[in-house]
Amino acid sequence: MKQITQHDILAMEPxxxxxxxxSISGFKSLQMVATINQNGVSNxxxxxxxxxxxxxxxxxxxxxxxxxxxxxTLSNILKSGFYTLNNVLESNFKSAHQTSARYLAGVxxxxxxxxxxEYIADFAAPFIKESTIKIGLSLIEVLPIKINDTKILIGxxxxxxxxxxxxxxxxxxxxxxxxxxxxxxxxxYHAANLLGRLPYAKA
Amino acid sequence: MKQITQHDILAMEPxxxxxxxxSISGFKSLQMVATINQNGVSNxxxxxxxxxxxxxxxxxxxxxxxxxxxxxTLSNILKSGFYTLNNVLESNFKSAHQTSARYLAGVxxxxxxxxxxEYIADFAAPFIKESTIKIGLSLIEVLPIKINDTKILIGxxxxxxxxxxxxxxxxxxxxxxxxxxxxxxxxxYHAANLLGRLPYAKA
Numbered sequence: 295m296k297q298i299t300q301h302d303i304l305a306m307e308p309x310x311x312x313x314x315x316x317s318i319s320g321f322k323s324l325q326m327v328a329t330i331n332q333n334g335v336s337n338x339x340x341x342x343x344x345x346x347x348x349x350x351x352x353x354x355x356x357x358x359x360x361x362x363x364x365x366x367t368l369s370n371i372l373k374s375g376f377y378t379l380n381n382v383l384e385s386n387f388k389s390a391h392q393t394s395a396r397y398l399a400g401v402x403x404x405x406x407x408x409x410x411x412e413y414i415a416d417f418a419a420p421f422i423k424e425s426t427i428k429i430g431l432s433l434i435e436v437l438p439i440k441i442n443d444t445k446i447l448i449g450x451x452x453x454x455x456x457x458x459x460x461x462x463x464x465x466x467x468x469x470x471x472x473x474x475x476x477x478x479x480x481x482x483y484h485a486a487n488l489l490g491r492l493p494y495a496k497a
Numbered sequence: 498m499k500q501i502t503q504h505d506i507l508a509m510e511p512x513x514x515x516x517x518x519x520s521i522s523g524f525k526s527l528q529m530v531a532t533i534n535q536n537g538v539s540n541x542x543x544x545x546x547x548x549x550x551x552x553x554x555x556x557x558x559x560x561x562x563x564x565x566x567x568x569x570t571l572s573n574i575l576k577s578g579f580y581t582l583n584n585v586l587e588s589n590f591k592s593a594h595q596t597s598a599r600y601l602a603g604v605x606x607x608x609x610x611x612x613x614x615e616y617i618a619d620f621a622a623p624f625i626k627e628s629t630i631k632i633g634l635s636l637i638e639v640l641p642i643k644i645n646d647t648k649i650l651i652g653x654x655x656x657x658x659x660x661x662x663x664x665x666x667x668x669x670x671x672x673x674x675x676x677x678x679x680x681x682x683x684x685x686y687h688a689a690n691l692l693g694r695l696p697y698a699k700a
Contacts, residue, residue, distance in 0.1 A: 295631075297617065298657040303555055306668070314668035315552040318632060318657060320526035320584060321672060321679035321689055322549070343548040346525070347560055348645040349518040352506055355560070355642075355649075357550055381523060387692060395698035406700070414500065428498075429521060437640050439558075439651060442551040446558075446649065448642060454501040454521060465509070465516035469524060469681045475692065476524035476679050478672045482694045486524055486679055486687035489590060493684070495598035497609070 317479035321486075324477045325379040326390055326409075327356070328420045329370035336411055336420050338393040338403035339367035342477050344379065352451030354379065354431060360443040366399070371447060375433045376418045380425035383473040387483040417453055426472045428455040466491070520682035524689075527680045528582040529593055529612075530559070531623045532573035539614055539623050541606035542570035543597040545680050547582065555654030557582065557634060563646040569602070574650060578636045579621045583628035586676040590686040620656055629675045631658040669694070 303311060323344040330336045341364070343357035358368050371377045382390040393403040404411050410423035414430070421428045431449030438445055460472045475483050506514060526547040533539045544567070546560035561571050574580045585593040596606040607614050613626035617633070624631045634652030641648055663675045672689065679687050 295658045296661045298659065300554065300653070300655045303654060303657070304553075308553070310668035312552045312668070314664070314670065315555040315654065316549055317668075317670040317672065318555070318630065318654070318659075319547055319549050319557050319582065320528060320630075320677055321524055322526055323523035325523060343550070344522055345546040345548045345558075345560060346519055346522050347546070347642060347647060348562075349515045350507075350511070351503065352518040352521070353642075353645060354522050355548075357548060357558070359551075379522070384692060388695065391695045392698050395700040397700045401700075427521065427523075435642060435644050437642065437649070439550065439556075439638060439640065441638050441651065441653075442556060444550060446640070448644065450503070450644075451506060451518065451521070452503045454506070455498045456501065456521075458499045461517070465513035465520075466682050466685065467517065467520040469520065469685075470687065474523055476689055478689075479669050481696070482669065483692045484673065484689035485692055486681075486689050489587060489678065489686045489688055491685045492591065492594045495595050497598040497600045497604075 313479055321476040321478055321484065324382050324475060326382060326393060326422055327367050328378045328380060328422055329367055329374065330418065330420055331370050332373065335400055336402045336404050337366045337370055338407065338409060338422065339364045340390060340394040347448055353448055354451065355446050355448050358445045358447065371433055374418050377431050377449065378419045378421045379429040379431065380422035381427045381472065381474045383426065384475055384485050385473060386424055387475050414453060421455060426457060427460065427467065427474065516682055524679040524681055524687065527585050527678060529585060529596060529625055530570050531581045531583060531625055532570055532577065533621065533623055534573050535576060538603055539605045539607050540569045540573055541596040541610065541612060541625065542567045543593060550651055556651055557654065558649050558651050561648045561650065574636055577621050580634050580652065581622045581624045582632040582634065583625035584630045584675065584677045586629065587678055587688050588676060589627055590678050617656060624658060629660060630663065630670065630677065
């Protein structure tokens, strides 16, 4: 095995390092984050730093970089307090990837990338009609990370839109059946195949 | 589609809710976290709330629950400042799952679950010999999450052990080739198949 030190990493060509470090931590939770601004312009941002924070109530975290293309998503969430997570499918991962392009202010990724806005009563943010698992969140905590000026936002789960057939008798959601994808690095989309579910481990 | 509200979620049977909410946010980054305590007892904890925080330098975050079985991992990291992430393979996901059992203090999951400790010069924490991608981290920031008393730890990438054949010319790491798995919920292990890598998206 090759040993790569921090010194080697810091000496890497910047784009090589970005790709390398973004893929080292494993397959990632991939979601399209949908929001709307005060002028009624909807937005989709593509995020892969999403993580489970708590189950009771349901809390989900995500990371915002200071220099990322996600400024409109962050601004819309901070102003409105609401956002949705929508899964990326095997059948539309190319359109989902296209939402990561930097569109001009006033241009919605919904129209530009071929997605459809979907609204439910008493919830301000749009869902993405084409997704098969959708989560409506309200912002509950913002954590600044000091060392590199990123932010973590924690959202509380308010609404879930899902086909009942994806939910097993014990609450497990069959993400493979739902067509959900995962990403390695910033651009390598993967489908997933179940190896097995294992019982609660005992010593 | 079925709409599930926060009210419905709070009314779910607790184990059903834990399984449900743990699988809703998508496929997760799965790592065995290895540490050692002051008495030389090594430890492996299984974690799936791991996320990319920065590429220059490399920063990786992970979540610790207040009531989780990961107390020894947390205690070891806070005392020693060092820990390693080691990927879970298609060939050993059952042994990896077994590390999530609650072993008595003084019992190492390395011996109990059939893993081998591997050390490198000038780095205190053990790596897992059987893994194919391994990351040595030093603790750099602890973020308390107020709303549910969990903690986020941020680590700085100090060492990476990896076979060179997994690293593409542009820095991309082929996780599928490395045999890395991903998890849905707490117990559903998946292999991943590349659908495609896409070029940087332009508007």
